[in-house]
Amino acid sequence: MTHSLKAGVAAVLAVLALAACGDKAPSGDVLVKVDGKAITAETLDWLLKEQVPAGTPIDDALRAKAREHLIQREVLLEAARKAGLDKDPAVKQRMDYIRDEQLVNAYIKDWLAKNPVSDDKVKAEYDKRTGESAQMEYHARHILVEKEDDAKAIIAKLDKGAKFADLAKASKDPGSAATGGDLGWADPATFVPEFAAALKSLEKGKYTAAPVKSQFGYHVILLEDTRKPSPPPLESIKAQLQQAMQQEALGNYIKELVGKAKLEEGKAAAAEPKPAASQ
Structure with a gap:
């Protein structure tokens, strides 16, 4: 067999x-x-x-x-x-x-x-989700040092025309020092809060006028550019999205049936734990 x-x-x-x-x-x-x-x-x-x-x-x-x-x-x-x-x-x-x-x-x-989920409903849900998640991505560089005075000295050199990538070679961040402090494209949420807040306050091509303190030390941050992230093509996630929508619809239908049902508690119910109220 x-x-x-x-x-x-x-x-x-x-x-x-x-x-x-x-x-x-x-x-x-x-x-x-x-x-x-x-x-x-x-x-x-x-x-x-x-x-x-x-x-x-x-x-x-x-x-x-x-x-x-x-x-x-x-x-x-x-x-x-x-x-x-x-x-x-x-x-x-x-x-x-x-x-x-x-x-x-x-x-x-x-x-x-x-009760299939139509293509129109899938497209509408796709548009809704991609619209809600369309946070900006930032292309940044930074230089990390231990002391605030060192960060101020770097900013002074930048003010006099020094190149950010050259100064970044002295950064204490081993992951970006060799690439001129380049952090690539990223969602600000991936950075520590102080860094993210400073980054989002910058204009393109500008660097922070004062050192930014975080748990890692002091940062000098340069914003290269911003962009809206490209969502995955609808066709690549259509089946997964359709299945999720079907399961959600089924769950709502079952809740509706339970809501219409006449429930009568028996004697044994007192000893059973009650389900937590849905949030």
Whole structure:
């Protein structure tokens, strides 16, 4: 039996066991009978469809393995009944839960199929999100020193025409000293607050007129340029965005159903913790 079929044995046993407990005779062409219990070709086809990965060729060998699995399953089901496990309260409760869970999952799948998120809604959400996140990016350089007087001396040299990149070679920041203090393009939020505030107050091509103190020392900052970040193309995130919107819509629908439901607290409710109120 393939790995996928083996991995699904427990789930298939649980789900099909529920149907096997009923009184209805199986429909479809009989494939084989096990102690008088019919296994149909329809059941075998369903098993292959459910458990075999899409694109896997279904040949005679695979069908034979699936057939053998169904025979083993039927034998085990009969053995479980003879052992009285189908009457065990814990087993019955588990079987009832699995049955209902399958129905719930089927309903959710059906609801999602009937309530798709249109391309127009995805585009509108994309525009909204990219508009909200369109913070400016800054291309900056800086020179970091330990003492305020050293920073003031650097500013004085800049005022006299010294090149920022040349002075940055003495910076205490090993990551940018070798590149003329260049920090590249970045969101100000990635910097410490004092640095970010000073950077956003600068005009393009200007440097700070006074040293900027942070936990790392004293900075002299030059703003090279600003730009709006380019959002990822819609097509590259469309599927992910659509799925997120579907899940949000489903969550709202479930909340709506719960809100309409009549809830009556039982005696056991007093001992159970109450869910936290949603923010």
